[in-house]
Amino acid sequence: MNKTLFLGVLLSIIFFSCEKKQEQLSRASVGKINTVSVIINDALWNGEVGDSLRNKLAAPVLGLPQEEPLFTLNQYADKLVEGFVTDSRTLIVIKKDKKTSFEISKDKYASPQTVFHLSGATTDTLLYLLERHTPDMIQIIKKGEIEANQKINRETILNPKIFENKFQIELEVPSTFEYVLQKPRFIWLKKEIVSGSMSLLLYHIPLNAIAAQNPIGSIVKMRDSIGKLYIKGREGQMPMVTENGYAPYLSKIQLAHCLAYESKGTWELKNDFMSGPFINYVIFDKEYNRLMVLEGFCYSPADDKRDVMFELESIIKTVKITKRKNKN
Template sequence: MNKSLILFSLILILIVSCKKKDDAIPRKTTGAINTISVIIDDQLWNGEVGDSVRNKFASPVIGLPQEEPLFTINQYPVKLMEGFMTDSRNIIVIKKGEKNNFEINKDQYASPQNVFHISGKTGGDIIAIIQKHSPEIIKLIRKTEIEECQRINKKSLLDPKIITDKFHINLEVPTSYQYVIQQENFIWLKKEIISGNTSLLLYQVPINALKKGNNLVTSIISMRDSIGGLYIHGKEPNTDLITEEAYAPYFFKIKLDGKVAYETKGTWELKNDFMSGPFINYAIIDEEHNRVLVLEGFSYSPSKEKRDLMHELESIIKSVKIIK
């Protein structure tokens, strides 16, 4: 009997230990890329507070030829904040409370996860909090979604040798992309999709090729147009890829892999043709290798949404690591 008691006790300890171990492992988040679950009662959602949320988090993405929301928003009443909604990567909880408060909780219900708690005494107080903290919220959600896309890409990556040997970089490109052109200082990779294709360009130019000051944007546009003239054409003669002149591109100075980089977003077109679409271009100032390293993504998907296509390209480009 003592042996049976000892055996029972050991089994019980093992079960409890396993349960504690399982409890310590956070649930994995689920859901589509660039999606936010907004937990808010219908009364607030259908009024000015809801309008404020939509204006901030569903505003048009810059650089796309058609209007598409920054994030896809799914709204749920507060009483339903259970189950699959708590597995979302990005959750914004909005409600009236006894005090005005803004709080960010990381991995509160699952991982990786951002949970933003917003409460205010009045609807006006809630709107003021949303206005104040929306840039911070958007920045954190975008970072999380880039990392999630990179995590998905890592499941199946192209052999990096060709890219590494040519450009002295590590770049996480999924196996869904295939090489179209390989030259000494230029690579074109393309992924075919049901509605068209997405492309990734890699090339480098001498570091003095970019003119500083007011001519910087013009210099980058001229550079990418010259690359299009050399390598990317339509089926008919004189149909090179160029930057669409009708819309001024968006331009930002950022850091990429710790180096100064210039981000340009706009629309491309084929000269004397009807094909067009969005592009995102990063010109990285790499003084160590005395060059400007250019990584560009563009998509062709007529009449289809392009937000997530461009997000994938941005995620690939932002995985770059320059080898010293």
């Protein structure tokens, strides 16, 4: 009888533990896009360690007309590694400890989630860990935020056949966007937001249209010609052009398994006061011997623009080039 009772209690404990573990794993992470929870005591947060973290993770986003941080950092005391804080999609835990350590945990308290643990005996050690690992942390956080945004957008999307038939691409565009203009090699989509609007442009041009010796000059020329053709203000003499006050930021990336140019800058309506940020991708699509161009831009004069532009970037980065059928 005692053995039976002991076995029953043991099975109950095992069942309860498994159920508890499953409950923890099934918790959905929460948080606004591009927001990071930082678990750190006040002394470290208000000193050199906090300054270093802010200088790196809250550095200004490139290509925006006003200064906005890369990520919004929310600090919590180190005793708060429990409750709602552990539901955050991204957690950074920094503390002084005898052991020097940098660890990355996935889905520790909720899912999807990334938790960074940094520990060291001295302030100099923590500063060294931040200096060494912050670039990778930024890439990991941004990748997770893009995936979170894409998951939200994926709940209801526009008919993908339109993009496939016209451009031979797959693209997940939320159904909150509407078609403004369609031409044989061009599409303009727009979504109204509280303070203005956000737009997506899709078009393709010849493969040799971007000069290797001056890619940013070629991209500006390309953008301005498209603006002159299709994106205009109230009057015909108000086309959208690239602001000429400074050159857009340019970098090479991989997109849709192809080499691509990513450029970020500011647009304006010529002879008008409207302006805003843009992000442009030129994909070297050798499958169809062309340059496939996807661009996002917004007009939101009264509000911050970081998260609006990030949503456009997340949409564009769902792009995939459709393989040719019966290709020899």
